[in-house]
Amino acid sequence: MTDRSRQHLATVVAAFAASLLLLFLAVPTIALVARGGAGGLRGLATDAELRDAIVLTVITATASTLIAVLLGTPLAWWLARRRFRGRALIDAVLDLPLLIPHPVAGIALLLVLSRGSPLGAALLAIGVRVVSTPLGIVAAMLFVSAPLYVSAAREAIARVDPRYEAVARTLGDTPWRAWRRVTLPLARRGLLSGAVVSWARASSEFGAIVILAYHPRVASVLSYDRLTSYGLREALPVAAALVLVALLPLVLLRALGRNPAPGAR
Amino acid sequence: MSVTLREVTVRQGSFTLERVSLSVPDAAYGVVLGAAGSGKTTLLETVAGIRAPASGTVQIAGGDVTALPAEARGVGMVYQHSLLFPHLGVAANVAYGAKSEAAVTDAVRRTGIDALLTRGVATLSGGEQQLVALARAIASEPRVLLLDEPFAALDPPRRTAMRRMTRALQRERAITVLHVTHDVNEAALLADVLAVLDSGRILQHGVATDLFAHPASGRVAELLGAENVIAGVASTAADGSVELRAGRLTVHALLPDGGAVAGPAHAVIGADEITLSRTAKETSARNSYAGSVIAMSGAGALVRVEIDVEGTPLVAVVTSGAARELALAAGVTVHLSFKATAVRIC
Numbered sequence: 001m002t003d004r005s006r007q008h009l010a011t012v013v014a015a016f017a018a019s020l021l022l023l024f025l026a027v028p029t030i031a032l033v034a035r036g037g038a039g040g041l042r043g044l045a046t047d048a049e050l051r052d053a054i055v056l057t058v059i060t061a062t063a064s065t066l067i068a069v070l071l072g073t074p075l076a077w078w079l080a081r082r083r084f085r086g087r088a089l090i091d092a093v094l095d096l097p098l099l100i101p102h103p104v105a106g107i108a109l110l111l112v113l114s115r116g117s118p119l120g121a122a123l124l125a126i127g128v129r130v131v132s133t134p135l136g137i138v139a140a141m142l143f144v145s146a147p148l149y150v151s152a153a154r155e156a157i158a159r160v161d162p163r164y165e166a167v168a169r170t171l172g173d174t175p176w177r178a179w180r181r182v183t184l185p186l187a188r189r190g191l192l193s194g195a196v197v198s199w200a201r202a203s204s205e206f207g208a209i210v211i212l213a214y215h216p217r218v219a220s221v222l223s224y225d226r227l228t229s230y231g232l233r234e235a236l237p238v239a240a241a242l243v244l245v246a247l248l249p250l251v252l253l254r255a256l257g258r259n260p261a262p263g264a265r
Numbered sequence: 266m267s268v269t270l271r272e273v274t275v276r277q278g279s280f281t282l283e284r285v286s287l288s289v290p291d292a293a294y295g296v297v298l299g300a301a302g303s304g305k306t307t308l309l310e311t312v313a314g315i316r317a318p319a320s321g322t323v324q325i326a327g328g329d330v331t332a333l334p335a336e337a338r339g340v341g342m343v344y345q346h347s348l349l350f351p352h353l354g355v356a357a358n359v360a361y362g363a364k365s366e367a368a369v370t371d372a373v374r375r376t377g378i379d380a381l382l383t384r385g386v387a388t389l390s391g392g393e394q395q396l397v398a399l400a401r402a403i404a405s406e407p408r409v410l411l412l413d414e415p416f417a418a419l420d421p422p423r424r425t426a427m428r429r430m431t432r433a434l435q436r437e438r439a440i441t442v443l444h445v446t447h448d449v450n451e452a453a454l455l456a457d458v459l460a461v462l463d464s465g466r467i468l469q470h471g472v473a474t475d476l477f478a479h480p481a482s483g484r485v486a487e488l489l490g491a492e493n494v495i496a497g498v499a500s501t502a503a504d505g506s507v508e509l510r511a512g513r514l515t516v517h518a519l520l521p522d523g524g525a526v527a528g529p530a531h532a533v534i535g536a537d538e539i540t541l542s543r544t545a546k547e548t549s550a551r552n553s554y555a556g557s558v559i560a561m562s563g564a565g566a567l568v569r570v571e572i573d574v575e576g577t578p579l580v581a582v583v584t585s586g587a588a589r590e591l592a593l594a595a596g597v598t599v600h601l602s603f604k605a606t607a608v609r610i611c
Contacts, residue, residue, distance in 0.1 A: 167350075169314070169334070170340055170362075170402075171361050171405050173362070181361075186351065
């Protein structure tokens with residue numbers, strides 16, 4: 001066999017392997033939308049339980065993402081701009097929710113937020129119930145999705161040359177004003193992208209939510225509920241509707257990725 | 266507004282700017298000359314307030330600004346890479362830190378960037394970007410202008426034009442400038458006061474012409490562009506002249522103040538002080554040697570000739586016409602001479 005033939009064969013084998021993987025990834029979702037998409041869309045109009053679950057999913061995922069952005073952006077800036085001891089520990093804390101199984105994350109959250117725990121009891125004492133409430137859903141979503149935002153935001157901020165901030169400071173800006181006028185606009189695309197990924201992760205979460213707040217049911221829990229109670233046919237519209245909702249941030253993410261941010265290194 | 270650093274130490278990773286002291290008088294053009302990695306940018310950023318010193322003080326106009334944040338120091342900074350804000354257009358960049366519309370108009374007029382105002386910064390050439398960066402800095406009406414190799418990335422004609430314009434601007438507006446560069450020609454052309462920075466330490470600092478005339482050490486002479494810096498052992502002869510022995514070579518020097526020198530020292534001889542001939546001539550010059558041409562370089566009006574003299578390489582500069590007349594080429598024997606008064610001992 002000549003070198004050229006060998007190269008040709010290697011290309012064919014690689015293309016075949018890649019196609020297999022892509023088909024494996026795409027076909028189940030396409031089949032789901034094909035079989036249940038119309039029912040899902042119809043369900044949004046006619047099935048109040050499904051509509052409520054989707055609305056709850058969107059609201060809680062949005063709340064979780066807003067909290068991740070508000071609390072995670074300063075942390076991301078700190079990690080991107082400062083060198084300090086204990087940084088590895090913070091990295092580990094951020095990686096942990098991504099590494100542990102999500103039901104385990106739910107159990108861990110239950111441990112610290114249930115009424116039997118000091119924190120849960122203290123919250124209950126001031127009238128805040130977490131378990132089996134939308135707040136619990138937000139907590140579970142935040143736990144699994146915030147690290148994704150912090151990671152993306154940290155990278156987006158690190159890509160902005162810190163000397164832009166330095167120049168802005170010499171032009172009269174306070175650190176906060178330099179951040180707002182220079183770093184934030186330059187990192188905006190990366191921060192938005194991180195927020196979208198975080199939202200997508202939150203809206204698709206199941207394992208942690210099902211432990212901490214089975215009720216009220218978000219879309220992922222409802223689809224599981226219908227599958228186990230009524231079978232695949234009833235679960236399909238819910239699952240398909242959830243896929244359609246998840247497609248929205250995916251489209252947004254692709255649109256953001258089309259143009260790189262100016263000034264990114 | 267004078268700028269003074271007193272015993273300033275800045276630690277940055279494994280690099281340390283070590284007990285730096287220097288002063289640029291009010292409305293003077295100060296230059297810090299140093300090789301890449303010598304700490305020039307760290308020094309400027311410390312004056313700007315972007316880096317905090319571990320010890321020492323920074324003064325502007327006699328006031329201690331060491332604890333003041335960058336935005337309160339009244340400095341303008343221009344980096345080598347203009348660092349124009351890429352999300353803003355040229356006009357917005359220039360107006361970014363301006364206190365008034367008049368300041369913007371004045372900065373635009375002085376830098377001649379009227380035609381660029383409607384452009385996006387990504388469409389500008391390197392030279393145009395530096396002009397806009399300079400306009401942005403001066404529009405903020407700084408007390409002190411800090412320039413970090415601002416012309417290094419420009420082609421020679423633009424570099425020359427920018428140097429002229431910056432110097433004229435500094436004189437007209439009586440701004441104090443602190444400019445760091447690795448370019449000895451730039452330092453010689455611009456500096457009223459000059460500091461030589463090497464590995465985080467100021468080796469010498471003072472009036473620029475004094476530094477070029479009297480480098481404090483062989484290293485300073487090298488950094489100031491001297492071609493011939495010969496390390497040896499100096500002693501004072503009976504006639505009051507100084508002899509420096511470097512291997513088989515002995516160099517005679519006559520110190521202007523008639524002072525005596527003894528011990529390890531460097532002899533510094535300007536390449537243009539050395540006269541070449543193909544035959545030994547009677548000369549009044551105290552230093553006269555025969556040597557062998559090692560290499561020649563230079564395609565313009567001047568030719569740089571490297572000559573081995575008693576095992577020590579010396580560099581002479583002659584016109585290309587003289588090089589042709591002397592039929593200089595690698596391997597030929599030449600006679601070279603220079604006066605004892607042309608030798609500086611440091």
